[in-house]
Amino acid sequence: MPETVFRRVLVPTDFSPQSEAAWGLAQRLARAVGAEIVLLHAFVEAPLYSESAFAADRVREVYASGRKWVEEQLARWAANARQDGLAVKTLLRPGVAHDEIVAAARAEGADLIVIGTHGYGGVDRLLLGSVADRVIRLSSCPVLSVRRPDPE
Secondary structure, eight states, rough: OOOSOSSEEEOOOOOOOHHHHHHHHHHHHHHHTTOOEEEEEOOOOOOOOSSSSHHHHHHHHHHHHHHHHHHHHHHHHHHHHHTTTOOOEEEEEOOHHHHHHHHHHHHHOOSSSEEEEEOOOOOHHHOOOOHHHHHHHHOOSOEEEEOOOOOO
């Protein structure tokens, strides 16, 4: 009996066009090899620094609203994939994106991470950083980076 190449594929998303491209590729790959998909969003919450309790409460409301939106998007993406017969689990982890992606891959036993990348180079990469680059460097499993082609 042939060995399964990938059993569990982690797909981090920030809901950008690059993440959508990675999500599409991950679904095709999972379908081809019979893998489960773990769809992840790392939700970054900045520390609450405020001069008044009112402002801190307002910031908490904004975070709660953002978190709800993310949960709804994850559920929608997962439901669409499940309708196509794929096994999908969703995760929402608070923290720094690259750290949470690598930790989730370990915790979930991912065989592969499929991640979207903007493909920045040079100064843009230096100034903006790259979550995908950090994940590639820190991950203990293979990482497939997906760059959405620029429209022509």
